[in-house]
Amino acid sequence: MTEQSGHDPDEVIVAQANEVTPGTTKKFMLPLPDAPVEAFVVNFEGELHAWVNRCRHVPLTMDWVENRFLDESGTHIVCATHGAMYEPNTGECIAGPAFGRSLIRVPIRVAHGQVLARIPEELR
Numbered sequence: 484m485t486e487q488s489g490h491d492p493d494e495v496i497v498a499q500a501n502e503v504t505p506g507t508t509k510k511f512m513l514p515l516p517d518a519p520v521e522a523f524v525v526n527f528e529g530e531l532h533a534w535v536n537r538c539r540h541v542p543l544t545m546d547w548v549e550n551r552f553l554d555e556s557g558t559h560i561v562c563a564t565h566g567a568m569y570e571p572n573t574g575e576c577i578a579g580p581a582f583g584r585s586l587i588r589v590p591i592r593v594a595h596g597q598v599l600a601r602i603p604e605e606l607r
């Protein structure tokens with residue numbers, strides 16, 4: 484994530500940077516031509532990261548209840564279906580049935596207090 488200014492028509496505003504406080508997440512939709520794809524921003528130790536909300540075990544959404552992705556300690560993203568644990572900052576699965584695989588990163592940047600996201604190459 485970088486702080487820059489300027490406008491890029493391929494970017495969408497997905498959150499206000501200050502609304503995603505440390506240890507919280509916020510879901511958003513990526514506008515793909517066929518159908519929107521759900522993703523989320525996570526603030527992990529003060530840094531924002533964004534991931535497609537799709538487990539790498541079975542392609543299902545991962546939140547336990549609406550917009551809840553992190554475990555109790557706030558240290559890992561945990562898939563609600565079979566418990567795969569992902570690092571919030573690298574997206575790598577470090578335990579569970581998707582071990583060794585990684586979530587799809589959504590490129591984001593912050594400009595003028597807004598979080599801007601782009602469609603990941605993997606989904607284009």
Ligand code: FES
Binds near residue numbers: 538539541562567
């Ligand atoms: S679908 Fe996520 S761990 Fe199985």
